[in-house]
Amino acid sequence: MYRETRIPYLHANLWVSVPDKADSLAEAADLDRRDLAFGPDAVHSPTSSLIVPDGCMDLIVIDSQILIAGADSTARRFHGSAAPTVGLRFDSGVLPQLLTTSARELADRVTPLDAVIGGRRADIGNGGQGRAASVTGASRVLLDTAGGLTDRAPMDPRPMALARALDVRSSSPAQTVTEAAAEFAYSPRQLRRLSAEWFGYGPKHLAKILRWQAARDLIDVGRSRTAAAAEVGYADAAHLRRDERSLIG
Missing domain, CATH: 1.10.10.60 (Homeodomain-like)
Structure with missing residues (x-):
């Protein structure tokens, strides 16, 4: 099951990919109760998804680590785990500005956020530490981290x-x-x-x-x-x- 909602102030969509099993669906329902109004469902394989190019870049929480998914020039196969995966998909051209780095350096690969922003991670992301184990916790970590990056980066239109x-x-x-x-x-x-x-x-x-x-x-x-x-x-x-x-x- 795949769901997403628009986060206008971040120029991004928050998305959740949940394996088709009861305990994960219950956790996703908890996220719904926190007033994140998701759109229609889309079915994804619990272990493998085809990621198609869309001109966007994402921040993704996997195993309590925030990763940067660079812009894909062609489709690639993503092999996930049995746990829900949460991400923020930013509009084209937004995330490189927040990271103050070149999108070309991140294209077609997945990179740990800490490797790009270095010491800024502790300052930006402390509020989310220890909360990334659940869908709700991972979502809040991403929103807090992206909000901190947005506060520090002037946006070029x-x-x-x-x-x-x-x-x-x-x-x-x-x-x-x-x-x-x-x-x-x-x-x-x-x-x-x-x-x-x-x-x-x-x-x-x-x-x-x-x-x-x-x-x-x-x-x-x-x-x-x-x-x-x-x-x-x-x-x-x-x-x-x-x-x-x-x-x-």
Whole structure:
């Protein structure tokens, strides 16, 4: 079972993946009672999930440790445990700012938070120590930690604005990379460099991921692949399939 809720002040979604067994579901129900209004359920394997690229980065609690899941350029298989997993998925371009580091250095890998922020961890995360063993405890640790990072990092609106410009779900039709570069007054070379710093890869790859995600959203609510492909700007359904194969195999 998978559930998530929007946390607007963090520009993130809090998500919980719970194995399909009674004791974990009871713990998830306890989280619901604490007024976290989750959306519709989605079924995940209790031990293995396919993580598809979405242009985002996450903080995840596993075995009482906070990990950074860098932006994935292609799909990967995540082998979880029998315990619930809790994470914060940040909007594109947000988490690298909170960590004051380059998304390119974290792309396609999982890194302990302490390895990136060093001595700041004790100052930011003390309030959550000893509470990460439960779903509720892990959620509070993540929210407290992300809140502490947010308080210390000035937010640059440019990465989020660029992601919106390249995303057909936010800007219909989505801008091309050339159009986005012109709007932000960057040369193509500057835009590639900044995009790698902000998202972990270049603007063309980000646009490709965002368009495929937009088509996937439409297919998930019942549109045909042909209709979804046309609506988000693919030449045809075959074009959508080619992008899909290149991203998830």
